[in-house]
Amino acid sequence: MDNDKLIIEYSEYIQAKGLEPNSIKSYKSLVSIALEANAFNSLHNLNAFINHRRNTRAQRTFNLTLIAMRSFAQFNELYYEDELFPKKVMQQLDDIKSYSNPINVQDRRAYTSEQVESMMNASMSAWRWQVLFTALNLGLRSNQIRTLKLSDFDLEKRYVNVRAENSKNKKKISIPLVPTVFRTIQNWVETRRLEKDSIYYVETKIGKIISKRTFSYWKKQEKEIGFAILMHNCRYTFATNLWKAKKDLILCQKMLGHSSPVVTTTYLKLTDEEIHNKFVDLDFKVTP
Numbered sequence: 001m002d003n004d005k006l007i008i009e010y011s012e013y014i015q016a017k018g019l020e021p022n023s024i025k026s027y028k029s030l031v032s033i034a035l036e037a038n039a040f041n042s043l044h045n046l047n048a049f050i051n052h053r054r055n056t057r058a059q060r061t062f063n064l065t066l067i068a069m070r071s072f073a074q075f076n077e078l079y080y081e082d083e084l085f086p087k088k089v090m091q092q093l094d095d096i097k098s099y100s101n102p103i104n105v106q107d108r109r110a111y112t113s114e115q116v117e118s119m120m121n122a123s124m125s126a127w128r129w130q131v132l133f134t135a136l137n138l139g140l141r142s143n144q145i146r147t148l149k150l151s152d153f154d155l156e157k158r159y160v161n162v163r164a165e166n167s168k169n170k171k172k173i174s175i176p177l178v179p180t181v182f183r184t185i186q187n188w189v190e191t192r193r194l195e196k197d198s199i200y201y202v203e204t205k206i207g208k209i210i211s212k213r214t215f216s217y218w219k220k221q222e223k224e225i226g227f228a229i230l231m232h233n234c235r236y237t238f239a240t241n242l243w244k245a246k247k248d249l250i251l252c253q254k255m256l257g258h259s260s261p262v263v264t265t266t267y268l269k270l271t272d273e274e275i276h277n278k279f280v281d282l283d284f285k286v287t288p
Contacts, residue, residue, distance in 0.1 A: 110240035111136075111233055119229060122221040127202040130188050131215070134201075135231050137181045139238030139256055141168070142231035146215050148201035153189045158182055162257065173257040239267035 111119070119132055134145050144166050152161050162173040177185055192198045197207050204210055218229040235256070243252050253264040 109233065110237040115225075115227065116237065118225040118227075119221070122224050124221055127210075128218075128221070131202060132229070132234065133184060135234035136237055138175055139235050139242070140175075141235060142215060143212070145201065145231075146210060146212070149199055150189055150193055150201060152201070153185070155186055155189060160185070167257050169257065169259045171257065173254075175255060236267050239264070243268045 116136060120129070131145055134140060135142070138160065140148075140162065144162050147166050148160070148162075152163065153159075154161065158177045160175050160177060162175065164170050164172045167173055189201070192201070199207065200209055202210060216231070222229055239252055239256055242255060243249075246252075249261050249264060252268070253261045256264060256267070258264045
């Protein structure tokens with residue numbers, strides 16, 4: 001079976017089903033994995049794929065995964081008469097197709113100061129350390145950091161400009177570099193600019209943009225520190241700390257590049273201890 005031909009056919013099918021256009025690109029990996037029949041001597045790989053997305057994606061993203069897998073199972077049944085996969089793989093896809101409600105994913109939450117210290121002290125390359133520092137202190141999304149160019153930094157005015165094409169709502173964002181962060185960013189950018197033909201904020205040794213897979217791979221560091229390193233949790237950490245420092249919802253919204261302050265409020269989660277500490281200080285009583 002021709003992979004490209006199948007992906008085109010599946011794309012047309014998924015569009016006809018009225019699914020979101022970005023799901024076509026997002027689930028090409030599922031098509032590729034499924035076609036590797038030899039990888040399915042057991043169902044380990046498919047189960048690993050499902051569990052990984054369940055444990056590391058937001059609820060909405062996991063919902064889209066299930067929608068895509070259900071539609072792929074139906075596509076296989078209608079157009080290829082179940083011939084694309086070994087029988088036991090198709091049984092697993094049938095099980096996925098029958099899910100009525102997705103399993104709840106883990107909560108996204110900010111890292112504690114102890115966790116941040118553990119991450120920053122873990123063994124890693126210079127570019128990985130810089131990525132973590134930037135995610136925690138500027139609140140940028142993973143792909144925004146990955147595609148940042150050295151030309152996006154205005155060190156004279158102390159700003160970094162996130163281009164519109166790299167923003168989720170397609171609007172340019174200008175983020176000020178506060179004094180405590182500026183020096184580290186300045187040293188990195190100035191050093192990178194001295195290197196011949198450097199374009200990106202972080203890049204491979206041959207000057208190419210770092211792949212998404214490499215950029216999101218933190219297994220070595222996670223094993224060392226004992227918990228998962230998720231770029232979006234770094235973004236939650238930035239949002240939470242900015243809110244605690246300024247108590248300004250609109251400022252948080254603008255810094256995070258959200259289209260609405262309602263979205264921003266989902267990032268600002270208080271721990272039970274913080275709720276308790278705030279409540280006990282209130283001079284508040286309902287009854288006379």
